[in-house]
Amino acid sequence: MELFHFSEERDIDIFIPRVKENRTNMPPVVWAIDDAHAFTFYFPRDCPRIVYTRNEEVTEKDNEKFFGLTCSDIVITVETHWYERIKNTTLYKYSMPSEQFQLFDESAGYYISTETTKPIHKEAISNLLERLIALKIDVRFTPNLNPLRDAILRSSLTDFGIHRFANASAL
Template sequence: MKLFHFSENSDIKIFNPRTIYDQTDAKVWTIDKYHAPHYYFPRECPRVCVWPKEDTKELDITRFFGMSHVNRMIAIETDWYDRVRKGSIYRYVFDSADFELEEENAGYYVARRPVTPIEVERIDDLVTAILDEGIELRITPSLMPMKEYVIESTINFSMIRMRNAKQE
């Protein structure tokens, strides 16, 4: 299995563990293949990603996927659309043998020692990359109303960089 890390920096030779937020132990963070499209965005872009789980209620499946019949959706704010459309990112590829599962629902894997990527790939057309994964991309003026619906639902979700979202 391959794992991935996404960056706007094209020349990272070695990934050293670091602490983020209020964590005390330093880690190198990667993501599995299924969840990787959640990171096909400029780093600071706020987004809400949703997909069903086994016990998701039919009402929530209809609410989030009823108009398009996809099984995953990512929403971003209107103000970020041009940056996503014109942006590019680098997908660093790692051998999973160097990592351990940190959070299954989000697809996070971590290493607690320095790791070297086995390859790096540039992704230029981020919108097409997302759509090619069969994911609906929604553009909305603000993520905050969706955030509230998602939190109260039975749907699986990941909310990334929400500190950068419009705080209505």
């Protein structure tokens, strides 16, 4: 299994466990993501985004509402003013030693380690939107994520992630 850590920092030699600002109830850890979910990090670190996936639990009404005119099973929506930054960002994909990590959240593909971690390999990746499109992901832009977040939280969608929402525009 391949695990990765994505960063806009190009020169990380070692990852030291730390407490994540939105998970202060956890001990310090190093975070990684599996290959199947890596696309959810093809964005600048602070970019607010909503990722949702079609599955059998989605009602017909919600399937029409959220996936209506797309054949993609994955939709990612970001706020319009992030477009240029996404387009111009280069990320660094650090390959992590999977034997140091334990599964934290299977549906999100998150893994954690309490050990200081030295990455195995680093790769610069750019053309983030093109990478998402090549994966047949429906990438959408909206002036404000709040209406979508509210609709998802009231829906039958169960496979979704709301990332960096504190950075989203206020209503």
